[in-house]
Amino acid sequence: MADDADSVAVKTYVPKYQKERWREHADRLGMSQSEFVRTMVQAGRGDFEIPERTPGTKDGAEAASSGLEPRVKDALDPDDHRSWDDLVSALSDDIEDRLEETLETLQEANVVQYSGRHGGYTLREEP
Numbered sequence: 001m002a003d004d005a006d007s008v009a010v011k012t013y014v015p016k017y018q019k020e021r022w023r024e025h026a027d028r029l030g031m032s033q034s035e036f037v038r039t040m041v042q043a044g045r046g047d048f049e050i051p052e053r054t055p056g057t058k059d060g061a062e063a064a065s066s067g068l069e070p071r072v073k074d075a076l077d078p079d080d081h082r083s084w085d086d087l088v089s090a091l092s093d094d095i096e097d098r099l100e101e102t103l104e105t106l107q108e109a110n111v112v113q114y115s116g117r118h119g120g121y122t123l124r125e126e127p
Contacts, residue, residue, distance in 0.1 A: 021098070028068065044109045046126065 026036035068091070075090040076082060082090070103121065106112035113124050
C-alpha cells in the first residue's frame with residue numbers, strides 16, 4: 001500500500017494552446033508545470049495552499065517580477081514611447097481569454113455557477 005507522501009503520476013490531455021498558457025503562467029509564478037497544475041487543481045477544489053518554497057527558489061514577489069519583466073521589455077521599443085495606459089493594455093490583452101478559460105474550468109469542476117436569471121457568476125455552496 002502506498003504511503004500518503006508517495007507521488008504518483010496523473011495524465012491528462014489538453015489543447016496545445018492551453019498547455020502553452022499554463023506553461024507561461026507557471027513560469028511567471030516561478031513554478032514547474034507539475035507544481036502549477038497540482039496547485040491550480042487544489043485551488044479549483046477549494047483546498048488552496050501556497051506551497052512552501054525550498055532554499056534557492058524564488059519567492060512570490062521575485063517570481064511575479066521576473067515573469068513580468070520579459071513581457072514589459074517585449075512591449076517596449078527603443079525608438080518609440082508608450083503611455084502608461086498603452087503599456088497596461090499591451091500587458092493585459094489576454095485577461096479576457098484567461099478569465100473565460102478559468103471560469104469554464106471552474107464551472108466544469110462545479111466550483112462556479114453562472115445564472116442568467118441572476119445576471120452573473122457565483123460560487124457553488126459546498127455539500
